[in-house]
Amino acid sequence: MVLPLKTKHASETQDSESRRKIVKFTVVEKTQADHVGRTDLALFEEAMLPHLDAAHNLARWLLRNEQDAEDVVQEAYLRAFRSFDGFRGSNGRAWLLTIVRNTSYTLLRRNRAVDITTTFDEEVHAAGHESVSPAMILEHAEDADLMRNAIDRLPAEFREILTLRHQEDLSYKEIGDILKIPTGTVMSRLARARARLKEYLTT
Amino acid sequence: MDGYLDGELDPITSQKIEQHLRDCRKCKEAYETHAALAHAINRGASYYKASTELRQRVQSSLRNAMGGTTAGGTVRENHMLGTRPSAQRRLVVREIPWTWLGLAAAIMLAAIIGSNLLPRLRQPTTDQFLATQLIASHVRSLMANHLTDVASSDQHTVKPWLDTKLDFAAPVVDLSGEGFPLIGGRLDYLDNHPVAALVYQRRKHFINLFVWPATTDANKAQKAITRQGYNLLHWADADFNYWAVSDVNASDLQTFKQLVEGQVPHR
Numbered sequence: 001m002v003l004p005l006k007t008k009h010a011s012e013t014q015d016s017e018s019r020r021k022i023v024k025f026t027v028v029e030k031t032q033a034d035h036v037g038r039t040d041l042a043l044f045e046e047a048m049l050p051h052l053d054a055a056h057n058l059a060r061w062l063l064r065n066e067q068d069a070e071d072v073v074q075e076a077y078l079r080a081f082r083s084f085d086g087f088r089g090s091n092g093r094a095w096l097l098t099i100v101r102n103t104s105y106t107l108l109r110r111n112r113a114v115d116i117t118t119t120f121d122e123e124v125h126a127a128g129h130e131s132v133s134p135a136m137i138l139e140h141a142e143d144a145d146l147m148r149n150a151i152d153r154l155p156a157e158f159r160e161i162l163t164l165r166h167q168e169d170l171s172y173k174e175i176g177d178i179l180k181i182p183t184g185t186v187m188s189r190l191a192r193a194r195a196r197l198k199e200y201l202t203t
Numbered sequence: 204m205d206g207y208l209d210g211e212l213d214p215i216t217s218q219k220i221e222q223h224l225r226d227c228r229k230c231k232e233a234y235e236t237h238a239a240l241a242h243a244i245n246r247g248a249s250y251y252k253a254s255t256e257l258r259q260r261v262q263s264s265l266r267n268a269m270g271g272t273t274a275g276g277t278v279r280e281n282h283m284l285g286t287r288p289s290a291q292r293r294l295v296v297r298e299i300p301w302t303w304l305g306l307a308a309a310i311m312l313a314a315i316i317g318s319n320l321l322p323r324l325r326q327p328t329t330d331q332f333l334a335t336q337l338i339a340s341h342v343r344s345l346m347a348n349h350l351t352d353v354a355s356s357d358q359h360t361v362k363p364w365l366d367t368k369l370d371f372a373a374p375v376v377d378l379s380g381e382g383f384p385l386i387g388g389r390l391d392y393l394d395n396h397p398v399a400a401l402v403y404q405r406r407k408h409f410i411n412l413f414v415w416p417a418t419t420d421a422n423k424a425q426k427a428i429t430r431q432g433y434n435l436l437h438w439a440d441a442d443f444n445y446w447a448v449s450d451v452n453a454s455d456l457q458t459f460k461q462l463v464e465g466q467v468p469h470r
Contacts, residue, residue: 134239
């Protein structure tokens with residue numbers, strides 16, 4: 001930040017004629033830069049706006065609150081746009097969801113760091129719930145409010161993995177890439193998430 | 204159970220679980236409950252679509268971010284929004300602080316390094332994908348009672364049969380003297396080619412040797428992969444690609460490879 005000051009100083013010492021030249025030069029350049037920028041924005045929007053629903057859905061389940069979800073989506077799109085140059089993959093949705101997730105966690109951590117992971121003793125707690133029948137589950141599932149309440153009680157790491165698997169239909173590999181965990185962990189975490197949800201739905 | 208439910212298991216484990224569910228009532232009930240739950244989540248959990256207002260908000264914030272760049276003057280704002288310096292670099296060199304040029308150079312350097320590294324990074328993925336196909340084919344051949352299309356320990360029976368079915372003449376060698384008797388041959392389709400699958404036996408184990416013509420730019424380096432308890436060994440000569448897949452140990456497979464290499468006629 002020292003050098004720009006120097007430049008400014010240098011231009012100030014020049015005579016008015018050459019200063020006028022610089023001004024003229026700059027105007028032309030801006031028109032061109034504007035053109036370049038708009039094309040990039042169009043490309044970005046074409047690639048990423050189709051995933052707006054997926055981005056919002058993930059943020060909404062993670063944050064459990066519409067206002068926060070919208071803020072996170074907006075911030076995530078800005079972040080994505082900034083690093084769009086670095087995106088060379090073919091899976092734009094997974095790439096965007098990674099950013100949405102990271103942005104959501106920033107907010108979750110800032111607001112209330114309590115519920116991100118589970119410290120519950122699931123092995124002990126899940127025991128004795130084997131007698132649930134498929135009919136019982138299906139009966140409860142018709143009720144969207146009940147389902148939402150049950151999912152909202154889960155820790156964030158369970159909410160996100162259920163969303164990615166059941167609503168976005170992503171493979172274990174894709175989920176592992178987004179959550180930065182091996183596919184074996186994806187499988188075991190999904191199993192724990194489902195077991196806990198089953199318990200919440202039926203108790 | 205969850206891996207099975209999600210269709211994410213390898214064919215062998217999947218088959219085992221399927222078999223077990225047929226035999227075990229308790230597990231079958233547990234599975235049905237689990238499947239009902241998965242169905243319930245699919246149906247019951249609301250999908251929160253973005254509102255039109257959110258869409259407009261996102262679009263206008265992106266435009267504002269662009270505006271910060273194009274309305275110009277506020278270099279600091281540009282930096283915060285992280286919009287590309289490279290677009291302006293060439294045009295307004297005199298107004299741009301040197302730190303920006305450094306950043307632009309770093310981005311370009313990263314892009315160059317990235318574009319050089321990318322093909323190399325992709326290579327393992329291609330191999331992994333092929334390895335999956337190879338194992339699947341090997342497993343299927345043992346599972347579905349379709350090990351061979353032509354069952355013969357005579358290389359002079361197997362080779363002509365394959366030659367009539369394929370557009371290349373795969374080398375077939377007999378290694379029965381070395382403890383790897385030829386069982387037969389089969390047609391298969393891998394990596395977008397029709398391929399010859401030669402089946403050899405090692406004690407109670409089978410080895411599938413997949414052969415197809417080598418492309419000129421193909422990677423000739425030997426590769427050994429171990430996955431899901433199977434050993435895969437790849438090599439190539441001037442004419443052909445070879446992939447041997449088996450549950451025999453790696454050193455037996457290596458011996459097998461050397462024997463095949465020793466007997467395949469070279470140009």
